[in-house]
Amino acid sequence: MILAALVCAMLVLLFLRVPVAISMLLPCLVYNVWQGIPGVALQRCMASVGSPGAFPLLAVPLFVMTGYLSNAGGLADRLFRLLLCLFGRIPGSLAYVNVISSLLFSWMSGAAIADAAGLGSVLVPAMKKRGYNEGFALGLTGASSLIGPIMPPSIPAIVYAVSAGVSVGSLFFAGVLPALVLTAILCVYVFIDAKRNPLRDENSGPKIPLKTALMGALPVLLTPVIILGGILGGVFTPTEAAAAAVMWVLFLSVCYRAISFRGFYDVLLKTATTTGSIMLIVSAAGLFSNVIAREQGPQAVTQAMLQLTDNPYVFLLLVNLALLVTGMLLEPVAGLLITVPVLLPASIEFGIDPLQLGIVMILNLVIGLLTPPVGLVLYVLSAVTGASVQTVVRGTVPFLIPLLITMLLITYVPAFSLWLPGFLGK
Numbered sequence: 001m002i003l004a005a006l007v008c009a010m011l012v013l014l015f016l017r018v019p020v021a022i023s024m025l026l027p028c029l030v031y032n033v034w035q036g037i038p039g040v041a042l043q044r045c046m047a048s049v050g051s052p053g054a055f056p057l058l059a060v061p062l063f064v065m066t067g068y069l070s071n072a073g074g075l076a077d078r079l080f081r082l083l084l085c086l087f088g089r090i091p092g093s094l095a096y097v098n099v100i101s102s103l104l105f106s107w108m109s110g111a112a113i114a115d116a117a118g119l120g121s122v123l124v125p126a127m128k129k130r131g132y133n134e135g136f137a138l139g140l141t142g143a144s145s146l147i148g149p150i151m152p153p154s155i156p157a158i159v160y161a162v163s164a165g166v167s168v169g170s171l172f173f174a175g176v177l178p179a180l181v182l183t184a185i186l187c188v189y190v191f192i193d194a195k196r197n198p199l200r201d202e203n204s205g206p207k208i209p210l211k212t213a214l215m216g217a218l219p220v221l222l223t224p225v226i227i228l229g230g231i232l233g234g235v236f237t238p239t240e241a242a243a244a245a246v247m248w249v250l251f252l253s254v255c256y257r258a259i260s261f262r263g264f265y266d267v268l269l270k271t272a273t274t275t276g277s278i279m280l281i282v283s284a285a286g287l288f289s290n291v292i293a294r295e296q297g298p299q300a301v302t303q304a305m306l307q308l309t310d311n312p313y314v315f316l317l318l319v320n321l322a323l324l325v326t327g328m329l330l331e332p333v334a335g336l337l338i339t340v341p342v343l344l345p346a347s348i349e350f351g352i353d354p355l356q357l358g359i360v361m362i363l364n365l366v367i368g369l370l371t372p373p374v375g376l377v378l379y380v381l382s383a384v385t386g387a388s389v390q391t392v393v394r395g396t397v398p399f400l401i402p403l404l405i406t407m408l409l410i411t412y413v414p415a416f417s418l419w420l421p422g423f424l425g426k
Helices: 002-015 020-035 039-050 051-072 075-085 093-109 112-129 132-144 157-164 167-174 176-196 210-232 240-253 261-294 297-308 314-328 332-349 354-370 376-385 389-412 415-423
Strands: none
Touching: 002 020, 002 261, 020 261, 020 332, 039 157, 051 075, 051 093, 051 112, 051 132, 051 240, 051 261, 075 093, 075 112, 075 210, 075 240, 093 112, 093 132, 112 132, 112 354, 112 376, 132 176, 132 354, 132 376, 132 389, 157 167, 157 261, 157 332, 157 354, 167 210, 167 240, 167 354, 167 415, 176 354, 176 389, 176 415, 210 240, 210 415, 240 354, 261 297, 261 332, 297 314, 297 332, 314 332, 314 354, 314 389, 332 354, 354 376, 354 389, 354 415, 389 415
């Protein structure tokens, strides 16, 4: 009953538009004062971001900075021009470019918001100019931006790995095939749409020689090689790979003369703001997790699930439904930090691998980025394109179908998440 009251209090604060970290923190502080828990214990819980086990969290600001630098340094534009040349005049070419650009940019950003902001400002106007429906362009850009949090380097994956006590590198590799599955399903959706709407102007793109576009984008394409190749080869830890990625992207931005001192200052400011928000949520979630543990929340959820069903497939369905609702109310990082301590023990009881659970949880929660009332990607697309939030929402609704299909495939085909880490011995 106490735990239920705390959760209800947090939800009430969220509906009142209190920031997520404060919504988690206030009920927990009231609980700890009521229970007479010493201040030292509170300090220990809030210091979770500084504990030795949280060292991988140092990669978060570095990958955030990589994403912002990629936007400011024009790296996303170079990928865009290369893909335009590659896809040429095939039906639906710009829609395919949209999806593949998100796939390639995901190797550098790790966050859907960075993808939506960086590529949305370029792709949506270009698609509208070529005769694509505005809603379709907005919806496809929003849906493809969700590849970022799944494909490594993924910021939600780092947060889950720290919370669940699993290897960050293993979880990175567990997300590769699911991200490719989502990419393939979105490409199928684009193919079907291109068959239905064949009369778009596919010849209005910039006339750039393929060799020129390839040479311009080739150094950018080395970024994922540095990140994943370094981790796989044992050269870097994930945190060190994040630092190497920042240095490489900064080097490219300077070589391309695409970033000024003012632009670099803006990148630092945005990185600090985003990192501060994430770390405050992590700290508040450390206290919230301690309360959940004291009230034996994981044990209660495990017992309730075992009484309700002994079938792991039914359990996964219930987990998906619960996480979809959670994603509508909380951003992915906050959702992970609250739900991992509760769902992980129950999933282990049902024989579900923590790596698979991590990918399932991340995918479910990032779908919430396209659904009101939180839906951060919706607001970002509205801001960078000038479209109303209502227009963005209407455009994204049809794309929930391929996203849900992907979610079911990842949920019920464990090999998508587990084969590559097993093959690489991670």
